[in-house]
Amino acid sequence: MREPKNKTEPATSAPASPEPDGKAGSRAALVYRALRRAIIEQALMPGSKLPEDAIGERLGVSRTLVREALARLATEGLVELRHNRGATVAYPSLEEARDVFAVRRAMERLVVEELCGRLTRAQAQTLEAHVAAEDRAQGRNGPESIRLAGEFHLLLAAMTGNALLERYVNEVASRCSLILAIYGRPHSSECAVNEHRELIAALASGDAARATHLMDHHLEAVMGRALIKARAEPDIRDVLAAYAETEGLEPGPARTPPKARSRART
Amino acid sequence: MREPKNKTEPATSAPASPEPDGKAGSRAALVYRALRRAIIEQALMPGSKLPEDAIGERLGVSRTLVREALARLATEGLVELRHNRGATVAYPSLEEARDVFAVRRAMERLVVEELCGRLTRAQAQTLEAHVAAEDRAQGRNGPESIRLAGEFHLLLAAMTGNALLERYVNEVASRCSLILAIYGRPHSSECAVNEHRELIAALASGDAARATHLMDHHLEAVMGRALIKARAEPDIRDVLAAYAETEGLEPGPARTPPKARSRART
Protein backbone atom coordinates (compact mmCIF):
# COMPACT_ATOMS: atom_id res chain seq x y z
CA MET A 1 0.00 0.00 0.00
CA ARG A 2 0.83 3.66 0.11
CA GLU A 3 2.20 3.95 -3.34
CA PRO A 4 3.46 7.45 -4.08
CA LYS A 5 0.79 8.17 -6.66
CA ASN A 6 1.82 9.92 -9.83
CA LYS A 7 2.03 13.56 -8.98
CA THR A 8 0.97 14.88 -12.33
CA GLU A 9 -2.41 13.25 -11.95
CA PRO A 10 -4.22 14.62 -8.88
CA ALA A 11 -5.75 11.21 -8.26
CA THR A 12 -9.29 12.42 -8.52
CA SER A 13 -11.63 9.93 -10.06
CA ALA A 14 -14.25 12.65 -10.01
CA PRO A 15 -12.70 15.41 -12.11
CA ALA A 16 -12.33 19.02 -11.13
CA SER A 17 -15.75 19.88 -12.49
CA PRO A 18 -17.76 22.14 -10.20
CA GLU A 19 -19.63 19.41 -8.39
CA PRO A 20 -21.55 17.27 -10.82
CA ASP A 21 -24.19 16.28 -8.32
CA GLY A 22 -26.95 18.58 -7.26
CA LYS A 23 -26.54 19.78 -3.72
CA ALA A 24 -23.09 18.76 -2.55
CA GLY A 25 -21.28 21.74 -1.15
CA SER A 26 -17.81 20.43 -0.57
CA ARG A 27 -16.14 17.20 -1.42
CA ALA A 28 -15.77 16.50 2.27
CA ALA A 29 -19.54 16.49 2.60
CA LEU A 30 -19.63 14.06 -0.27
CA VAL A 31 -17.38 11.64 1.51
CA TYR A 32 -19.42 12.12 4.64
CA ARG A 33 -22.64 11.21 2.91
CA ALA A 34 -21.11 8.25 1.16
CA LEU A 35 -19.80 6.74 4.36
CA ARG A 36 -22.96 7.54 6.22
CA ARG A 37 -25.16 5.77 3.72
CA ALA A 38 -22.80 2.85 3.59
CA ILE A 39 -23.03 2.48 7.34
CA ILE A 40 -26.77 2.91 7.60
CA GLU A 41 -27.46 0.48 4.80
CA GLN A 42 -25.14 -1.99 6.46
CA ALA A 43 -22.76 -2.13 3.57
CA LEU A 44 -20.25 -1.44 6.30
CA MET A 45 -21.06 -3.63 9.26
CA PRO A 46 -20.71 -2.36 12.82
CA GLY A 47 -17.19 -2.91 14.02
CA SER A 48 -15.62 -2.74 10.58
CA LYS A 49 -12.35 -0.93 10.37
CA LEU A 50 -12.33 2.33 8.45
CA PRO A 51 -8.73 3.05 7.38
CA GLU A 52 -8.34 6.54 6.09
CA ASP A 53 -5.98 5.52 3.35
CA ALA A 54 -8.20 2.86 1.86
CA ILE A 55 -11.32 5.00 1.94
CA GLY A 56 -9.55 7.96 0.40
CA GLU A 57 -8.11 5.84 -2.34
CA ARG A 58 -11.42 4.25 -3.16
CA LEU A 59 -13.30 7.55 -3.18
CA GLY A 60 -10.60 9.46 -4.98
CA VAL A 61 -9.91 11.99 -2.27
CA SER A 62 -7.06 12.58 0.11
CA ARG A 63 -6.92 11.46 3.68
CA THR A 64 -7.66 14.99 4.83
CA LEU A 65 -11.21 14.85 3.60
CA VAL A 66 -11.79 11.32 4.80
CA ARG A 67 -10.58 12.44 8.18
CA GLU A 68 -13.00 15.32 8.22
CA ALA A 69 -15.87 13.06 7.34
CA LEU A 70 -14.90 10.50 9.96
CA ALA A 71 -14.65 13.17 12.62
CA ARG A 72 -18.13 14.34 11.82
CA LEU A 73 -19.51 10.83 11.84
CA ALA A 74 -17.83 10.29 15.16
CA THR A 75 -19.57 13.23 16.78
CA GLU A 76 -22.82 11.78 15.52
CA GLY A 77 -21.97 8.45 17.07
CA LEU A 78 -21.87 6.46 13.86
CA VAL A 79 -18.16 5.73 14.01
CA GLU A 80 -15.83 5.23 16.90
CA LEU A 81 -12.52 7.01 16.89
CA ARG A 82 -9.99 5.37 19.16
CA HIS A 83 -6.93 7.46 19.71
CA ASN A 84 -4.11 6.43 17.43
CA ARG A 85 -5.95 3.23 16.64
CA GLY A 86 -8.10 4.30 13.80
CA ALA A 87 -11.79 4.50 13.10
CA THR A 88 -14.36 1.74 13.12
CA VAL A 89 -18.06 1.65 12.49
CA ALA A 90 -19.65 2.18 15.87
CA TYR A 91 -20.91 -0.77 17.84
CA PRO A 92 -23.37 0.76 20.27
CA SER A 93 -23.87 -1.09 23.52
CA LEU A 94 -27.32 -1.85 24.82
CA GLU A 95 -26.87 0.94 27.32
CA GLU A 96 -26.17 3.40 24.54
CA ALA A 97 -29.08 2.03 22.60
CA ARG A 98 -31.39 2.75 25.48
CA ASP A 99 -29.98 6.25 25.79
CA VAL A 100 -30.51 6.93 22.13
CA PHE A 101 -34.08 5.71 22.26
CA ALA A 102 -34.82 7.82 25.32
CA VAL A 103 -33.58 10.94 23.59
CA ARG A 104 -35.32 10.02 20.42
CA ARG A 105 -38.65 9.66 22.14
CA ALA A 106 -38.32 13.11 23.64
CA MET A 107 -37.48 14.56 20.25
CA GLU A 108 -40.21 12.87 18.35
CA ARG A 109 -42.68 13.92 20.97
CA LEU A 110 -41.69 17.49 20.23
CA VAL A 111 -42.07 16.85 16.52
CA VAL A 112 -45.58 15.62 17.05
CA GLU A 113 -46.45 18.57 19.27
CA GLU A 114 -45.18 21.04 16.73
CA LEU A 115 -46.88 19.35 13.84
CA CYS A 116 -50.19 18.28 15.25
CA GLY A 117 -53.07 20.09 13.63
CA ARG A 118 -50.75 22.15 11.46
CA LEU A 119 -50.23 19.52 8.81
CA THR A 120 -51.17 20.79 5.37
CA ARG A 121 -52.89 18.63 2.82
CA ALA A 122 -49.78 18.64 0.64
CA GLN A 123 -47.64 17.52 3.53
CA ALA A 124 -50.01 14.71 4.39
CA GLN A 125 -49.84 13.55 0.80
CA THR A 126 -46.05 13.65 0.83
CA LEU A 127 -46.08 11.49 3.90
CA GLU A 128 -48.59 9.07 2.44
CA ALA A 129 -46.44 8.74 -0.64
CA HIS A 130 -43.46 7.92 1.49
CA VAL A 131 -45.35 5.30 3.43
CA ALA A 132 -46.39 3.77 0.14
CA ALA A 133 -42.72 3.51 -0.79
CA GLU A 134 -42.06 1.84 2.53
CA ASP A 135 -44.81 -0.61 1.75
CA ARG A 136 -43.17 -1.48 -1.52
CA ALA A 137 -39.76 -2.11 0.02
CA GLN A 138 -41.41 -4.21 2.72
CA GLY A 139 -39.42 -7.26 3.64
CA ARG A 140 -38.14 -7.60 0.12
CA ASN A 141 -35.28 -5.19 0.75
CA GLY A 142 -33.95 -5.19 4.30
CA PRO A 143 -31.47 -2.31 4.28
CA GLU A 144 -33.65 -0.03 2.20
CA SER A 145 -36.61 -0.79 4.38
CA ILE A 146 -34.71 0.31 7.45
CA ARG A 147 -33.53 3.42 5.69
CA LEU A 148 -37.02 4.37 4.54
CA ALA A 149 -38.46 3.86 7.98
CA GLY A 150 -35.89 6.25 9.31
CA GLU A 151 -36.54 8.77 6.57
CA PHE A 152 -40.19 8.90 7.43
CA HIS A 153 -39.34 10.35 10.79
CA LEU A 154 -36.84 12.66 9.21
CA LEU A 155 -39.54 13.90 6.88
CA LEU A 156 -41.79 14.65 9.81
CA ALA A 157 -39.01 16.53 11.55
CA ALA A 158 -38.30 18.57 8.43
CA MET A 159 -41.93 19.61 8.28
CA THR A 160 -41.72 21.31 11.63
CA GLY A 161 -39.44 23.89 10.04
CA ASN A 162 -37.18 23.62 13.06
CA ALA A 163 -33.76 23.05 11.56
CA LEU A 164 -32.16 22.02 14.81
CA LEU A 165 -34.88 19.55 15.59
CA GLU A 166 -34.48 18.13 12.12
CA ARG A 167 -30.76 17.71 12.63
CA TYR A 168 -31.17 15.95 15.93
CA VAL A 169 -33.86 13.63 14.69
CA ASN A 170 -31.61 12.85 11.78
CA GLU A 171 -28.84 11.89 14.14
CA VAL A 172 -30.85 9.76 16.50
CA ALA A 173 -32.65 8.08 13.65
CA SER A 174 -29.33 7.20 12.05
CA ARG A 175 -28.06 5.73 15.25
CA CYS A 176 -31.26 3.80 15.65
CA SER A 177 -30.72 2.33 12.21
CA LEU A 178 -27.31 1.21 13.33
CA ILE A 179 -28.73 -0.25 16.51
CA LEU A 180 -31.36 -2.14 14.58
CA ALA A 181 -28.65 -3.39 12.30
CA ILE A 182 -26.92 -4.94 15.29
CA TYR A 183 -29.67 -6.03 17.58
CA GLY A 184 -32.74 -6.14 15.37
CA ARG A 185 -34.31 -9.06 13.64
CA PRO A 186 -33.66 -9.36 9.91
CA HIS A 187 -37.06 -8.02 8.82
CA SER A 188 -38.40 -6.22 11.81
CA SER A 189 -40.40 -3.45 10.21
CA GLU A 190 -43.52 -5.54 9.73
CA CYS A 191 -46.06 -3.40 11.50
CA ALA A 192 -44.16 -0.13 11.41
CA VAL A 193 -45.79 0.88 8.16
CA ASN A 194 -49.27 0.72 9.59
CA GLU A 195 -48.17 2.63 12.64
CA HIS A 196 -46.85 5.33 10.36
CA ARG A 197 -50.20 5.54 8.60
CA GLU A 198 -52.11 5.87 11.83
CA LEU A 199 -49.76 8.58 12.96
CA ILE A 200 -50.35 10.61 9.82
CA ALA A 201 -54.07 10.37 10.33
CA ALA A 202 -53.83 11.52 13.93
CA LEU A 203 -51.61 14.44 12.99
CA ALA A 204 -53.90 15.51 10.19
CA SER A 205 -56.96 15.35 12.39
CA GLY A 206 -55.19 17.39 15.05
CA ASP A 207 -55.69 14.82 17.79
CA ALA A 208 -52.61 15.70 19.81
CA ALA A 209 -53.10 13.20 22.58
CA ARG A 210 -53.60 10.36 20.17
CA ALA A 211 -50.69 11.40 17.98
CA THR A 212 -48.34 11.61 20.92
CA HIS A 213 -49.53 8.28 22.20
CA LEU A 214 -49.09 6.70 18.80
CA MET A 215 -45.58 8.04 18.40
CA ASP A 216 -44.59 6.86 21.85
CA HIS A 217 -46.13 3.48 21.25
CA HIS A 218 -44.49 3.26 17.85
CA LEU A 219 -41.04 3.97 19.22
CA GLU A 220 -41.55 1.63 22.15
CA ALA A 221 -42.51 -1.05 19.68
CA VAL A 222 -39.44 -0.46 17.55
CA MET A 223 -37.23 -0.57 20.60
CA GLY A 224 -38.95 -3.63 21.89
CA ARG A 225 -38.54 -5.43 18.59
CA ALA A 226 -34.90 -4.55 18.62
CA LEU A 227 -33.73 -4.96 22.14
CA ILE A 228 -35.59 -8.03 23.29
CA LYS A 229 -33.27 -10.19 21.34
CA ALA A 230 -30.03 -8.67 22.51
CA ARG A 231 -27.96 -11.14 20.65
CA ALA A 232 -24.59 -9.59 20.16
CA GLU A 233 -20.91 -9.91 20.86
CA PRO A 234 -19.86 -6.44 21.86
CA ASP A 235 -16.43 -7.41 23.08
CA ILE A 236 -14.27 -10.27 21.93
CA ARG A 237 -13.04 -10.87 25.45
CA ASP A 238 -16.50 -11.35 26.88
CA VAL A 239 -17.33 -13.86 24.22
CA LEU A 240 -14.15 -15.82 24.64
CA ALA A 241 -14.24 -15.77 28.42
CA ALA A 242 -17.15 -18.18 28.33
CA TYR A 243 -15.37 -20.46 25.88
CA ALA A 244 -12.29 -20.34 28.00
CA GLU A 245 -14.14 -21.64 31.02
CA THR A 246 -15.74 -24.52 29.18
CA GLU A 247 -12.29 -25.52 27.97
CA GLY A 248 -10.88 -25.30 31.46
CA LEU A 249 -8.75 -22.22 30.89
CA GLU A 250 -8.27 -19.36 33.29
CA PRO A 251 -10.22 -16.48 31.73
CA GLY A 252 -8.06 -13.80 33.27
CA PRO A 253 -9.09 -10.93 35.51
CA ALA A 254 -12.54 -10.40 34.02
CA ARG A 255 -11.12 -7.53 31.96
CA THR A 256 -11.06 -3.90 33.01
CA PRO A 257 -14.13 -2.76 34.93
CA PRO A 258 -16.79 -2.50 32.21
CA LYS A 259 -16.37 1.20 31.50
CA ALA A 260 -17.66 2.10 34.96
CA ARG A 261 -20.89 3.17 33.38
CA SER A 262 -23.41 3.47 36.16
CA ARG A 263 -26.48 5.61 36.07
CA ALA A 264 -26.39 8.61 38.33
CA ARG A 265 -22.76 9.52 38.52
CA THR A 266 -20.79 12.65 39.49
CA MET B 1 1.42 37.63 7.91
CA ARG B 2 2.04 34.10 6.84
CA GLU B 3 5.72 33.98 7.66
CA PRO B 4 7.26 30.62 6.79
CA LYS B 5 7.97 29.73 10.41
CA ASN B 6 11.29 28.15 11.26
CA LYS B 7 11.00 24.50 10.48
CA THR B 8 13.28 23.26 13.20
CA GLU B 9 11.01 24.72 15.85
CA PRO B 10 7.56 23.14 15.66
CA ALA B 11 6.02 26.46 16.64
CA THR B 12 4.20 25.03 19.59
CA SER B 13 3.88 27.38 22.49
CA ALA B 14 2.79 24.38 24.45
CA PRO B 15 5.70 21.97 24.03
CA ALA B 16 5.51 18.38 22.92
CA SER B 17 4.85 17.21 26.44
CA PRO B 18 2.04 14.64 26.70
CA GLU B 19 -0.75 17.11 27.34
CA PRO B 20 -0.03 19.13 30.43
CA ASP B 21 -3.66 19.70 31.25
CA GLY B 22 -5.82 17.05 32.79
CA LYS B 23 -8.36 15.69 30.41
CA ALA B 24 -7.48 16.97 26.96
CA GLY B 25 -7.34 14.08 24.55
CA SER B 26 -6.06 15.68 21.39
CA ARG B 27 -4.73 19.10 20.65
CA ALA B 28 -7.63 19.64 18.29
CA ALA B 29 -10.00 19.24 21.22
CA LEU B 30 -7.95 21.81 23.03
CA VAL B 31 -8.42 24.34 20.29
CA TYR B 32 -12.09 23.46 20.19
CA ARG B 33 -12.54 24.14 23.86
CA ALA B 34 -10.57 27.36 23.73
CA LEU B 35 -12.66 28.76 20.92
CA ARG B 36 -15.84 27.53 22.46
CA ARG B 37 -15.20 29.23 25.74
CA ALA B 38 -14.10 32.39 24.02
CA ILE B 39 -17.37 32.46 22.14
CA ILE B 40 -19.60 31.64 25.07
CA GLU B 41 -17.94 34.16 27.32
CA GLN B 42 -18.31 36.76 24.60
CA ALA B 43 -14.61 37.32 24.25
CA LEU B 44 -15.42 36.72 20.62
CA MET B 45 -18.56 38.61 19.76
CA PRO B 46 -21.17 37.16 17.41
CA GLY B 47 -20.28 37.99 13.87
CA SER B 48 -16.55 38.20 14.49
CA LYS B 49 -14.37 36.74 11.81
CA LEU B 50 -12.39 33.64 12.72
CA PRO B 51 -9.45 33.32 10.30
CA GLU B 52 -7.75 29.97 10.53
CA ASP B 53 -4.30 31.46 10.18
CA ALA B 54 -4.60 33.96 12.99
CA ILE B 55 -6.16 31.49 15.41
CA GLY B 56 -3.59 28.84 14.66
CA GLU B 57 -0.75 31.27 15.13
CA ARG B 58 -2.09 32.55 18.42
CA LEU B 59 -2.79 29.09 19.80
CA GLY B 60 0.41 27.57 18.53
CA VAL B 61 -1.14 24.96 16.27
CA SER B 62 -1.43 24.56 12.54
CA ARG B 63 -4.43 25.45 10.47
CA THR B 64 -5.38 21.79 10.23
CA LEU B 65 -6.35 21.62 13.86
CA VAL B 66 -8.05 24.97 13.83
CA ARG B 67 -10.02 23.80 10.87
CA GLU B 68 -11.10 20.69 12.69
CA ALA B 69 -12.23 22.71 15.67
CA LEU B 70 -14.13 25.19 13.54
CA ALA B 71 -15.88 22.40 11.68
CA ARG B 72 -17.03 20.91 14.95
CA LEU B 73 -18.20 24.25 16.27
CA ALA B 74 -20.06 24.75 13.03
CA THR B 75 -22.04 21.54 13.41
CA GLU B 76 -22.97 22.72 16.88
CA GLY B 77 -24.15 26.01 15.52
CA LEU B 78 -21.67 28.20 17.33
CA VAL B 79 -19.84 29.31 14.23
CA GLU B 80 -20.99 29.86 10.70
CA LEU B 81 -18.91 28.45 7.88
CA ARG B 82 -19.50 30.19 4.58
CA HIS B 83 -17.92 28.46 1.65
CA ASN B 84 -14.59 29.98 0.74
CA ARG B 85 -15.46 32.99 2.84
CA GLY B 86 -14.21 31.88 6.16
CA ALA B 87 -15.70 31.27 9.56
CA THR B 88 -17.46 33.73 11.80
CA VAL B 89 -19.00 33.48 15.22
CA ALA B 90 -22.61 32.54 14.63
CA TYR B 91 -25.27 35.18 14.77
CA PRO B 92 -28.48 33.26 15.39
CA SER B 93 -31.66 34.81 14.14
CA LEU B 94 -34.71 35.09 16.37
CA GLU B 95 -36.23 32.23 14.45
CA GLU B 96 -33.27 30.04 15.22
CA ALA B 97 -33.37 31.18 18.81
CA ARG B 98 -36.94 30.02 19.11
CA ASP B 99 -36.03 26.70 17.53
CA VAL B 100 -33.19 26.18 19.94
CA PHE B 101 -35.35 26.95 22.93
CA ALA B 102 -38.05 24.59 21.75
CA VAL B 103 -35.59 21.75 21.45
CA ARG B 104 -33.98 22.66 24.69
CA ARG B 105 -37.23 22.52 26.56
CA ALA B 106 -37.91 19.05 25.25
CA MET B 107 -34.44 17.92 26.29
CA GLU B 108 -34.51 19.40 29.72
CA ARG B 109 -37.90 17.89 30.31
CA LEU B 110 -36.33 14.52 29.65
CA VAL B 111 -33.50 15.34 32.02
CA VAL B 112 -35.96 16.11 34.77
CA GLU B 113 -37.93 12.95 34.10
CA GLU B 114 -34.81 10.81 34.25
CA LEU B 115 -33.51 12.48 37.35
CA CYS B 116 -36.57 13.08 39.44
CA GLY B 117 -36.53 11.05 42.64
CA ARG B 118 -33.25 9.41 41.70
CA LEU B 119 -31.04 12.23 42.87
CA THR B 120 -28.50 11.06 45.43
CA ARG B 121 -27.53 13.15 48.40
CA ALA B 122 -24.05 13.69 46.95
CA GLN B 123 -25.48 14.87 43.67
CA ALA B 124 -27.78 17.31 45.38
CA GLN B 125 -24.81 18.69 47.25
CA THR B 126 -22.81 19.06 44.06
CA LEU B 127 -25.67 21.00 42.57
CA GLU B 128 -26.05 23.19 45.61
CA ALA B 129 -22.36 23.97 45.51
CA HIS B 130 -22.67 24.98 41.88
CA VAL B 131 -25.60 27.25 42.60
CA ALA B 132 -23.57 28.84 45.36
CA ALA B 133 -20.89 29.60 42.79
CA GLU B 134 -23.52 31.12 40.57
CA ASP B 135 -24.61 33.27 43.46
CA ARG B 136 -21.12 34.52 43.93
CA ALA B 137 -20.67 35.46 40.28
CA GLN B 138 -24.05 37.15 40.36
CA GLY B 139 -24.14 40.39 38.40
CA ARG B 140 -20.53 41.09 39.24
CA ASN B 141 -19.26 38.99 36.36
CA GLY B 142 -21.53 38.93 33.35
CA PRO B 143 -19.87 36.39 31.08
CA GLU B 144 -19.01 34.00 33.86
CA SER B 145 -22.50 34.25 35.22
CA ILE B 146 -23.93 33.21 31.88
CA ARG B 147 -21.46 30.38 31.63
CA LEU B 148 -22.23 29.07 35.09
CA ALA B 149 -25.95 29.21 34.50
CA GLY B 150 -25.43 27.05 31.44
CA GLU B 151 -23.18 24.67 33.28
CA PHE B 152 -25.82 24.04 35.89
CA HIS B 153 -28.01 22.49 33.27
CA LEU B 154 -25.07 20.59 31.87
CA LEU B 155 -24.41 19.20 35.30
CA LEU B 156 -27.97 18.00 35.57
CA ALA B 157 -27.74 16.34 32.19
CA ALA B 158 -24.50 14.61 33.13
CA MET B 159 -26.17 13.17 36.21
CA THR B 160 -28.68 11.29 34.10
CA GLY B 161 -25.82 9.10 32.90
CA ASN B 162 -27.20 9.43 29.39
CA ALA B 163 -24.19 10.49 27.35
CA LEU B 164 -26.18 11.49 24.31
CA LEU B 165 -28.56 13.58 26.32
CA GLU B 166 -25.62 15.25 27.95
CA ARG B 167 -24.11 16.08 24.59
CA TYR B 168 -27.31 17.55 23.25
CA VAL B 169 -27.98 19.61 26.35
CA ASN B 170 -24.44 20.84 26.10
CA GLU B 171 -25.05 21.98 22.56
CA VAL B 172 -28.34 23.70 23.10
CA ALA B 173 -27.12 25.33 26.28
CA SER B 174 -24.11 26.71 24.45
CA ARG B 175 -26.27 28.10 21.74
CA CYS B 176 -28.55 29.61 24.32
CA SER B 177 -25.58 31.34 25.86
CA LEU B 178 -24.79 32.78 22.48
CA ILE B 179 -28.36 33.87 22.01
CA LEU B 180 -28.40 35.54 25.38
CA ALA B 181 -25.18 37.26 24.45
CA ILE B 182 -26.91 38.79 21.46
CA TYR B 183 -30.43 39.41 22.57
CA GLY B 184 -30.24 39.32 26.36
CA ARG B 185 -30.00 42.17 28.78
CA PRO B 186 -26.55 42.78 30.28
CA HIS B 187 -27.29 41.12 33.63
CA SER B 188 -30.29 38.98 33.05
CA SER B 189 -29.68 36.08 35.40
CA GLU B 190 -31.16 37.78 38.45
CA CYS B 191 -33.78 35.28 39.42
CA ALA B 192 -32.32 32.26 37.66
CA VAL B 193 -30.34 31.26 40.71
CA ASN B 194 -33.42 30.93 42.87
CA GLU B 195 -35.16 28.97 40.16
CA HIS B 196 -32.22 26.59 40.11
CA ARG B 197 -32.51 26.10 43.86
CA GLU B 198 -36.20 25.35 43.69
CA LEU B 199 -35.56 22.87 40.93
CA ILE B 200 -33.00 20.99 42.98
CA ALA B 201 -35.44 20.76 45.85
CA ALA B 202 -38.19 19.42 43.64
CA LEU B 203 -35.89 16.86 42.08
CA ALA B 204 -34.62 15.70 45.45
CA SER B 205 -38.12 15.35 46.84
CA GLY B 206 -39.17 13.39 43.78
CA ASP B 207 -42.04 15.69 42.89
CA ALA B 208 -41.99 15.04 39.16
CA ALA B 209 -44.88 17.29 38.23
CA ARG B 210 -43.46 20.20 40.14
CA ALA B 211 -39.94 19.65 38.82
CA THR B 212 -41.13 19.52 35.23
CA HIS B 213 -43.23 22.60 35.75
CA LEU B 214 -40.33 24.43 37.33
CA MET B 215 -37.98 23.54 34.51
CA ASP B 216 -40.47 24.61 31.89
CA HIS B 217 -41.18 27.80 33.72
CA HIS B 218 -37.49 28.44 34.20
CA LEU B 219 -36.72 28.07 30.53
CA GLU B 220 -39.71 30.15 29.52
CA ALA B 221 -38.46 32.84 31.83
CA VAL B 222 -34.99 32.74 30.37
CA MET B 223 -36.36 32.91 26.87
CA GLY B 224 -38.72 35.69 27.83
CA ARG B 225 -35.96 37.69 29.39
CA ALA B 226 -33.91 37.23 26.28
CA LEU B 227 -36.26 37.60 23.40
CA ILE B 228 -38.52 40.40 24.50
CA LYS B 229 -35.88 42.90 23.74
CA ALA B 230 -34.98 41.70 20.28
CA ARG B 231 -32.48 44.42 19.72
CA ALA B 232 -30.14 43.22 17.06
CA GLU B 233 -28.79 43.83 13.62
CA PRO B 234 -28.70 40.42 12.02
CA ASP B 235 -27.86 41.52 8.52
CA ILE B 236 -25.96 44.61 7.47
CA ARG B 237 -28.21 45.06 4.49
CA ASP B 238 -31.39 45.14 6.53
CA VAL B 239 -29.93 47.72 8.84
CA LEU B 240 -28.69 49.92 6.08
CA ALA B 241 -31.82 49.65 4.00
CA ALA B 242 -33.65 51.71 6.60
CA TYR B 243 -30.91 54.32 6.68
CA ALA B 244 -30.88 54.43 2.91
CA GLU B 245 -34.56 55.31 2.79
CA THR B 246 -34.27 58.10 5.32
CA GLU B 247 -31.47 59.55 3.29
CA GLY B 248 -33.44 59.33 0.10
CA LEU B 249 -31.43 56.52 -1.49
CA GLU B 250 -32.81 53.63 -3.45
CA PRO B 251 -32.28 50.61 -1.14
CA GLY B 252 -32.08 48.11 -3.98
CA PRO B 253 -34.24 45.02 -4.55
CA ALA B 254 -34.92 44.27 -0.89
CA ARG B 255 -32.22 41.58 -1.05
CA THR B 256 -32.86 37.93 -1.75
CA PRO B 257 -36.06 36.56 -0.20
CA PRO B 258 -35.18 36.28 3.49
CA LYS B 259 -34.00 32.71 3.36
CA ALA B 260 -37.49 31.51 2.48
CA ARG B 261 -37.85 30.26 6.00
CA SER B 262 -41.50 29.52 6.57
CA ARG B 263 -42.83 27.05 9.07
CA ALA B 264 -44.33 23.96 7.58
CA ARG B 265 -42.45 23.44 4.38
CA THR B 266 -41.85 20.54 2.03
Place this chain on the structure above:
DNA sequence: GGCGACAATACTGCATACCATATGGGTATC
Protein backbone atom coordinates in the same frame (compact mmCIF):
# COMPACT_ATOMS: atom_id res chain seq x y z
C1' DG C 1 -17.60 62.80 -10.98
C1' DG C 2 -19.66 58.32 -10.73
C1' DC C 3 -19.52 53.63 -12.35
C1' DG C 4 -17.60 49.47 -14.01
C1' DA C 5 -13.56 46.58 -14.92
C1' DC C 6 -9.09 44.89 -13.48
C1' DA C 7 -5.48 43.57 -10.50
C1' DA C 8 -3.60 42.68 -6.01
C1' DT C 9 -4.47 40.30 -1.87
C1' DA C 10 -5.96 37.36 1.55
C1' DC C 11 -8.21 33.48 2.71
C1' DT C 12 -10.00 28.96 2.44
C1' DG C 13 -9.97 24.01 0.13
C1' DC C 14 -7.35 20.25 -0.69
C1' DA C 15 -3.29 17.34 -1.11
C1' DT C 16 1.00 15.63 0.29
C1' DA C 17 4.93 14.89 3.46
C1' DC C 18 6.73 13.96 7.79
C1' DC C 19 6.61 12.31 12.51
C1' DA C 20 4.78 9.83 16.58
C1' DT C 21 2.57 5.94 18.25
C1' DA C 22 0.47 1.36 18.44
C1' DT C 23 0.62 -3.41 16.89
C1' DG C 24 2.52 -7.99 15.39
C1' DG C 25 6.24 -11.04 14.64
C1' DG C 26 10.80 -12.55 15.56
C1' DT C 27 14.43 -13.59 18.58
C1' DA C 28 17.02 -14.08 22.64
C1' DT C 29 16.80 -15.50 27.28
C1' DC C 30 15.27 -17.90 31.40
Place this chain on the structure above:
DNA sequence: GATACCCATATGGTATGCAGTATTGTCGCC
Protein backbone atom coordinates in the same frame (compact mmCIF):
# COMPACT_ATOMS: atom_id res chain seq x y z
C1' DG D 1 9.29 -24.59 25.79
C1' DA D 2 7.36 -20.38 27.47
C1' DT D 3 8.05 -15.61 28.34
C1' DA D 4 9.80 -11.14 27.74
C1' DC D 5 11.91 -7.87 24.98
C1' DC D 6 12.75 -5.52 20.70
C1' DC D 7 12.38 -4.21 16.11
C1' DA D 8 9.71 -3.72 11.85
C1' DT D 9 5.71 -2.05 9.89
C1' DA D 10 1.54 -0.07 9.35
C1' DT D 11 -1.52 3.67 10.59
C1' DG D 12 -2.95 7.94 12.48
C1' DG D 13 -1.69 12.74 13.94
C1' DT D 14 0.04 17.06 12.48
C1' DA D 15 2.25 20.51 9.64
C1' DT D 16 3.04 22.64 5.42
C1' DG D 17 2.54 23.78 0.45
C1' DC D 18 -0.04 24.79 -3.61
C1' DA D 19 -4.07 26.23 -6.02
C1' DG D 20 -8.67 28.20 -6.49
C1' DT D 21 -11.88 31.72 -5.24
C1' DA D 22 -13.95 35.75 -3.02
C1' DT D 23 -12.87 40.51 -1.62
C1' DT D 24 -10.91 44.98 -1.79
C1' DG D 25 -8.31 48.81 -3.62
C1' DT D 26 -7.22 51.22 -7.79
C1' DC D 27 -7.46 52.83 -12.39
C1' DG D 28 -9.61 53.96 -16.74
C1' DC D 29 -13.80 55.02 -19.16
C1' DC D 30 -18.28 56.95 -19.85
